[in-house]
Amino acid sequence: MGILSRNTLILAIKYALVGASSAVIDIGVLALLVEYGHVHLLVAAVLSFCVALGNGFFWNKRWTFQNANRRVARQYIKFTLTALVGLFLNLLLLSVFVYGFGLWYVTAKIFTTVIVFFWNFTVNKWWTFRAYTLPRPVITERPSCDISLIIPALNEEDDIVDCIDSAAAYLASRCTQWEIICIDDGSADDTGRILEHEAQRHPQLRIITHPANRGKGASVRDGVRLAHGAIILFMDADCSTPIGELDACMPLLEQGVDIVIGSRYLEASTISRKQPWYRIVLGRVGNLFIQTLLLDSIKDTQCGFKAFTFFAAKSLFSCQTIDGWGFDMEILALAQHMGYRIREVPVRWHESEKRTSRFRPIKDAHRTFHELLRIKWNLITGAYSLTKQKK
DSSP states (O other): OOTTSHHHHHHHHHHHHHHHHHHHHHHHHHHHHHHTSOOOHHHHHHHHHHHHHHHHHHHIIIIISOOOOSOHHHHHHHHHHHHHHHHHHHHHHHHIIIIISOOOHHHHHHHHHHHHHHHHHHHIIIIISOOOOOOOOOOOOOOOEEEEEEEEESSOTTTHHHHHHHHHHHHHHHOSSEEEEEEEESOSSSHHHHHHHHHHHOTTEEEEEESSOOOHHHHHHHHHHHOOEEEEEEEOTTOSSOGGGHHHHHHHHHTTOSEEEEESSSTTOEEEEOOOHHHHHHHHHHHHHHHHHTOTTOSOSOOSEEEEEHHHHHHHHTSOOOOSTTHHHHHHHHHHHTTOOEEEEEOEEEOOSSOOOOOOHHHHHHHHHHHHHHHHHHHHHTHHHHHHHHO
């Protein structure tokens, strides 16, 4: 929708009226506190600003943007940050116009007010009160087995046999019809040969081979496309979270939850062998950015153990665009904005002793942050809706 559309104009008028009421409240409360409450001017100014801010937040949420998001505290923080940045811009621009360009202070104040109004309105419209609602793609396919397990593998010759054997034993004990889909994502070691041997031992094992490395996101997406299970689960090939943790997911999925994800950051989670310290630090910092910009209600987006209902998986991965490490947060962001129910469960987690880490701290952190911004931009611009229409 264009920036000068009729709907945007109506929203801007409402926003201006709320702003005017807040200004009156700000001045009125300030006068009451100073004249009758005998409060110090600066203290009164802060208190009156807070009251006016609360008024602006309440009416803009309920009336201007009619936003139903229940995360009121986080929205209020966003609204306050926007207002504080606007206040800083007000002072900065006023100084520049008066002392830099020599404008009359009244003219400078008019220009400044218009610019700051545009800033506040735009940021609150597209960030604070933005409702990213996405329609779910229509899925005509139907599941034909109980569980599909997807295992992306890149140079996993040391772990892949144990992973497949333990998964096959678990699935055989829990259901009658199941499948394992393993994706060899351009491995340079003996992973491909080992998988071919394992396929002879396990008829339920299906193999997808990428001639060159395409990324974990691309591997999981290809696995989901071929999956037929009523429940579709993906997990890491080193079994850092063991397949047995699916026991905690199944009751929630049977109760109507669409997505159940393992979390290493819940109080009941068990970490028996930790990652290197630099990965822990980068993970925590990255998670802070993810919660601030994208997924404020999920503690651990990157744990490689996630279970989906058939239709949730097929819908979400049909819209996925990220091939690298950032695909987890893209899928979860899409799930939130399509209205799927998500639950986190505590899991056991153990860093593989055999694995030689392929994590490159600087390069991978930079790439993941870039993918985070790309996902946010796609949501803001409606790119995912366009992607679904093209498909």
